[in-house]
Amino acid sequence: MYFTNHFRNIPLRLASSKFYNPIRKSACKVSTVQSQGFVMEKLTGDREGIVTLGFNRPETKNALSKSMLDSFSEAVESIKYDKSARVVILHSLVKNIFCAGADLKERAVMPESEVGRFVGKICQLITNFYDLPLPTIAAIDGPALGGGLEISLACDIRIASSTAKVGLVETKLGIIPGGGGTQRLPRIVGPAVAKELIFTGRIIDGSTALEIGLVNHAVEQNSDGNAAFLKALELSEEISKQGPIAVRLAKLAINKGLEVDLHTGLALEEANYAQTIGTKDRIEGLVAFKEKRPPKFTAE
Known part of the structure; x- marks a missing residue:
């Protein structure tokens, strides 16, 4: 349960x-x-x-x-x-x-x-x-x-x-x-x-x-x-079906970006993007694209 x-x-x-x-x-x-x-x-x-x-x-x-x-x-x-x-x-x-x-x-x-x-x-x-x-x-x-x-x-x-x-x-x-x-x-x-x-x-x-x-x-x-x-x-x-870490970081970037000016918002976007680089999900997305199959994201 x-x-x-x-x-x-x-x-x-x-x-x-x-x-x-x-x-x-x-x-x-x-x-x-x-x-x-x-x-x-x-x-x-x-x-x-x-x-x-x-x-x-x-x-x-x-x-x-x-x-x-x-x-x-x-x-x-x-x-x-x-x-x-x-x-x-x-x-x-x-x-x-x-x-x-x-x-x-x-x-x-x-x-x-x-x-x-x-x-x-x-x-x-x-x-x-x-x-x-x-x-x-x-x-x-x-x-x-x-x-x-x-x-x-x-x-x-x-x-x-x-x-x-x-x-x-x-x-x-x-x-x-x-x-x-x-x-x-x-x-x-x-x-x-x-x-x-x-x-x-x-x-x-x-x-x-x-x-x-x-x-x-x-x-x-x-x-x-x-x-x-x-x-x-x-x-x-x-x-x-999308990358869960990416979706969460996208939401954070949007919500926080709405509270500040554009230049600060762009910096927030960059910081949140950086957090996706070292994830297993990003590698899985690239491999799945190469292999022409749906990705299997694990939120890691």
């Missing part, structure tokens, strides 16, 4: 299940860790290295509660040190919903003195998720509102169904986004568009999100309500 040392402070259920692969018409085993409103699965077989993180609180439309955030935080920490992980997909196990944002019922009875600390905890968790060294993909198959959208903004890639609904709606509640939305959204869609969306609390569909560059892909929803998730799996398969 995988992940038996993770989620150590949270009751969990371990299971081994079958995951149907609709792309290759085959099945592969899945190792599952289920906790408070949150499920982590590690795929094997044809999709070795793909880890899925699934929201699972149908009774609240996956609203972010304290316990759910604790589960998410534990999952992020375990993935951070898992060298076998290649790609992470964030999605929902609840049909027609991604994440409705903060659990407002829980928030309503929270003492005012605790609210600031709780929001700070959410922001730190989302930042930790953003800082994961491997690629992350959000599969948005339903409404992603408030904190739900803010978590997806921390992903490297976002995929939405055309009928998904996304928005930072906090101003409708007399507050502002507190999970990084005022900072990450402008960097993705530009300041003017982000201001309009945040000031109005407007909710847009997946197709509109694609038009403004908020998501990478908008796909037609299917009867199972998991079209974005299937697209994310397809993309994850493609990414997981």
Whole structure:
């Protein structure tokens, strides 16, 4: 079993299940860790290295509660040190919903003195998720509102169904986004568009999100309500075949480079490239190219 040392402070259920692969018409085993409103699965077989993180609180439309955030935080920490992980997909196990944002019922009875600390905890968790060294993909198959959208903004890639609904709606509640939305959204869609969306609390569909560059892909929803998730799996398969060290260093170079001027960014790129030179994966890539075969990367 995988992940038996993770989620150590949270009751969990371990299971081994079958995951149907609709792309290759085959099945592969899945190792599952289920906790408070949150499920982590590690795929094997044809999709070795793909880890899925699934929201699972149908009774609240996956609203972010304290316990759910604790589960998410534990999952992020375990993935951070898992060298076998290649790609992470964030999605929902609840049909027609991604994440409705903060659990407002829980928030309503929270003492005012605790609210600031709780929001700070959410922001730190989302930042930790953003800082994961491997690629992350959000599969948005339903409404992603408030904190739900803010978590997806921390992903490297976002995929939405055309009928998904996304928005930072906090101003409708007399507050502002507190999970990084005022900072990450402008960097993705530009300041003017982000201001309009945040000031109005407007909710847009997946197709509109694609038009403004908020998501990478908008796909037609299917009867199972998991079209974005299937697209994310397809993309994850493609990414997981590449050199894992190279992909991680490329992510680091891009993210850190965005925070500095061009000349400093180019120096960061050079430094990260240098780290690939002495790896076994680089030699394997060259040999595989010469032998006209797919490379077998080992993350070494």
